[in-house]
Amino acid sequence: MSEEDLVIDVRGLNKHFGDKHVVRDLALQVRRGEIFGFLGPNGSGKTTSIRMLCGLLTPDSGAGQCLGLDVLQDSSAIKRQVGYMTQRFSLWEDLTIRENLDFVGRMFGMADRRQAVDNTLRELGLLERQQQLAGTLSGGWKQRLALASCLLHRPRLLLLDEPTAGVDPKARRDFWEEIHRLSAAGITVLVSTHYMDEAERCHRLAYIADGELLASGTASEVVAAQQLFTWRITGPLLQGLAERLGQLPGVELVASFGTALHVSGQDSTLLQHSLSQALAGSELAMQQLEPSLEDAFIHLMHYRRRQPGATP
Amino acid sequence: MTRFSWQRWLGIMIKEFTQLRRDRLTFGMIVGIPVVQLMLFGFAINSDPKHMPTAVVMAEPGPFARDYLAAMQNSGYFDIAGSVDERQAERLLDMGEVQFVVTFPPGFQRDLLRGPPPVLLVQADATDPMALGGAISVLNHLGREVFAADLPGRSVPATPAVELRIQKRYNPEGITAYNVVPGLLGVILTMTMVLMTGLAMTRERERGTFENLLATPATAFEVMTGKIVPYILIGLLQVTLILLAARWVFGVPMLGSLVLLYGVVLLFICANLVLGITFSSLARNQLQAMQMTFFFFLPSMLLSGFMFPFRGMPAWAQDVGSLLPLTHFLILVRGILLKGNAITLLWPHVWPIVLFMLAVLAVGVKTFRKTLD
Numbered sequence: 001m002s003e004e005d006l007v008i009d010v011r012g013l014n015k016h017f018g019d020k021h022v023v024r025d026l027a028l029q030v031r032r033g034e035i036f037g038f039l040g041p042n043g044s045g046k047t048t049s050i051r052m053l054c055g056l057l058t059p060d061s062g063a064g065q066c067l068g069l070d071v072l073q074d075s076s077a078i079k080r081q082v083g084y085m086t087q088r089f090s091l092w093e094d095l096t097i098r099e100n101l102d103f104v105g106r107m108f109g110m111a112d113r114r115q116a117v118d119n120t121l122r123e124l125g126l127l128e129r130q131q132q133l134a135g136t137l138s139g140g141w142k143q144r145l146a147l148a149s150c151l152l153h154r155p156r157l158l159l160l161d162e163p164t165a166g167v168d169p170k171a172r173r174d175f176w177e178e179i180h181r182l183s184a185a186g187i188t189v190l191v192s193t194h195y196m197d198e199a200e201r202c203h204r205l206a207y208i209a210d211g212e213l214l215a216s217g218t219a220s221e222v223v224a225a226q227q228l229f230t231w232r233i234t235g236p237l238l239q240g241l242a243e244r245l246g247q248l249p250g251v252e253l254v255a256s257f258g259t260a261l262h263v264s265g266q267d268s269t270l271l272q273h274s275l276s277q278a279l280a281g282s283e284l285a286m287q288q289l290e291p292s293l294e295d296a297f298i299h300l301m302h303y304r305r306r307q308p309g310a311t312p
Numbered sequence: 313m314t315r316f317s318w319q320r321w322l323g324i325m326i327k328e329f330t331q332l333r334r335d336r337l338t339f340g341m342i343v344g345i346p347v348v349q350l351m352l353f354g355f356a357i358n359s360d361p362k363h364m365p366t367a368v369v370m371a372e373p374g375p376f377a378r379d380y381l382a383a384m385q386n387s388g389y390f391d392i393a394g395s396v397d398e399r400q401a402e403r404l405l406d407m408g409e410v411q412f413v414v415t416f417p418p419g420f421q422r423d424l425l426r427g428p429p430p431v432l433l434v435q436a437d438a439t440d441p442m443a444l445g446g447a448i449s450v451l452n453h454l455g456r457e458v459f460a461a462d463l464p465g466r467s468v469p470a471t472p473a474v475e476l477r478i479q480k481r482y483n484p485e486g487i488t489a490y491n492v493v494p495g496l497l498g499v500i501l502t503m504t505m506v507l508m509t510g511l512a513m514t515r516e517r518e519r520g521t522f523e524n525l526l527a528t529p530a531t532a533f534e535v536m537t538g539k540i541v542p543y544i545l546i547g548l549l550q551v552t553l554i555l556l557a558a559r560w561v562f563g564v565p566m567l568g569s570l571v572l573l574y575g576v577v578l579l580f581i582c583a584n585l586v587l588g589i590t591f592s593s594l595a596r597n598q599l600q601a602m603q604m605t606f607f608f609f610l611p612s613m614l615l616s617g618f619m620f621p622f623r624g625m626p627a628w629a630q631d632v633g634s635l636l637p638l639t640h641f642l643i644l645v646r647g648i649l650l651k652g653n654a655i656t657l658l659w660p661h662v663w664p665i666v667l668f669m670l671a672v673l674a675v676g677v678k679t680f681r682k683t684l685d
């Protein structure tokens with residue numbers, strides 16, 4: 001892959017807040033036109049990393065480029081070509097939808113602002129509400145406005161920080177369709193999320209915990225890299241079983257679903273042995289399946305916690 | 313470094329205006345503060361208190377002294393409380409029990425008839441100088457007229473029969489009523505301008521919209537000055553309100569050029585706005601911005617000559633005072649309104665304000681945080 005094709009290419013990014021090491025030696029490569037998912041538990045440093053990429057925070061150390069521009073030197077040139085959607089709604093609540101977009105258009109020095117605002121309003125279905133104050137919109141509409149405002153200046157890279165938190169399934173689906181359309185049009189998207197179904201809609205993923213990148217690649221690569229074996233257990237009386245199974249040798253994770261338990265571990269033979277012993281003579285059935293992305297992530301979180309020297 | 317962009321600058325200005333228009337409370341404050349303060353101070357300007365308690369120290373009672381006292385009583389300004397000795401008089405004045413002490417010197421009657429005009433000493437409690445104006449002008453009058461009928465030998469208009477010596481106590485400079493309007497102009501502008509812009513940036517920070525603003529290519533200079541412009545217009549509106557009231561309600565004279573006055577006002581407004589916006593980028597939240605505003609507002613009130621006469625203050629206080637824009641603004645406005653001064657006379661008080669503004673702007677642009685760190 002040539003250098004040209006990397007829209008984001010950073011290495012060794014570090015950020016401290018006081019004596020708290022929030023991002024540790026982060027390296028990220030995002031290719032042109034792909035949708036790149038950014039995952040990690042709360043407080044793992046996703047927002048901080050995104051802010052460093054678009055120049056809102058200065059990294060303590062590290063180097064790299066974003067859209068061919070130096071992340072440390074050229075942040076104002078980067079800002080011009082990036083659409084950043086903040087985690088928390090951060091447009092002006094006492095301005096109307098149109099006024100907000102007009103303002104953003106002026107900030108980006110758009111010559112054809114009026115036209116662009118009209119188009120964006122139409123494309124995102126905001127035309128009828130254009131005179132409504134942003135503060136009076138519901139969550140889903142706020143999210144749509146926020147997306148509109150970061151698309152307005154036709155950025156080449158979108159940085160979306162948990163764009164679908166608190167949005168209903170239909171709006172979420174529409175949102176992701178929009179993201180895929182943009183990606184098809186050549187816009188690169190980096191999106192942070194806590195939802196597994198969204199992670200699976202991304203071309204590639206990165207998983208970070210405690211500021212450290214623990215895995216990256218396509219969803220199946222990330223799952224495969226954990227070398228997990230997962231068994232699905234079905235049958236009556238699953239209540240209370242999870243805790244019992246969790247104690248067994250070889251069992252690392254137990255996840256409860258409505259009518260099934262997923263039990264995973266890295267040592268295949270030990271796991272299978274423990275399970276078949278535990279289930280012998282009961283009406284419960286066990287069946288091996290492919291570990292899911294969620295299993296992989298939960299495993300990553302546990303694995304991280306057991307690391308010596310890791311600060312939770 | 314990004315080049316200054318008029319479009320961005322205009323954009324910030326339009327946004328500020330729109331938000332201001334929707335913010336009823338702030339808008340109310342803009343009109344409300346000058347109106348309320350004018351009412352409060354306006355009554356002080358108008359006040360011409362009468363029946364002020366007066367003590368008399370009289371070495372030798374006589375008919376002339378009695379006539380004089382009767383005339384004082386009749387003027388309506390003085391209530392003669394009675395005769396006391398000097399020590400008691402001092403005490404009464406100190407305690408604020410009386411406003412005036414009139415001392416008739418020994419040999420008053422004799423000197424009045426034959427000798428040089430006797431010296432009539434009037435000590436006045438001038439802590440509230442506005443209270444004295446009417447009474448003192450009456451006293452000046454009395455000296456000429458009371459004894460005219462009794463002393464035909466002396467020509468009345470030429471020399472007064474009594475030499476009046478007025479001693480203003482506690483507040484030697486004795487700010488006159490007219491001084492209140494320039495002061496009020498300055499104080500209202502300082503308060504509202506610094507406070508309103510002080511909140512301008514911290515509000516963005518508290519509401520989280522700062523992050524969005526930072527994600528755009530707007531520069532610190534564009535943001536700071538663009539946010540200031542709407543408040544300049546507001547300041548001019550306030551000034552016009554105050555001046556109209558001063559002229560038509562309280563009859564304050566306006567001798568100098570109005571254009572010059574507005575020029576000075578504009579400069580002063582800008583200085584305060586720059587300070588406010590700098591506070592705003594230094595403060596972490598709106599409360600801090602508010603505290604900084606008051607931290608600046610108090611010395612401005614106390615050391616600028618608004619509250620206490622500037623020349624009466626100790627040297628260090630004068631030094632601090634002369635750093636404050638309000639000090640110079642007061643001198644400028646008094647000069648223009650009351651003395652009709654021209655720009656050449658005013659220049660020495662213009663450049664300190666300009667200097668203040670540039671210094672503060674430099675600090676503001678330097679400390680404006682372009683990141684969220």
Ligand SMILES: Nc1ncnc2c1ncn2[C@@H]1O[C@H](COP(=O)(O)OP(=O)(O)OP(=O)(O)O)[C@@H](O)[C@H]1O
Nearest residue numbers: 017022040041042043044045046047048049087684
């Ligand atoms: N301005 C700041 N000052 C001090 N600490 C901060 C600041 N911003 C973030 N942090 C800390 O840095 C850590 C990472 O925060 P960050 O917001 O990047 O996490 P996140 O992955 O985005 O979490 P979430 O999923 O909850 O949004 C947290 O422990 C947070 O408390």
Ligand SMILES: [Mg+2]
Nearest residue numbers: 046047087161
């Ligand atoms: Mg976050």
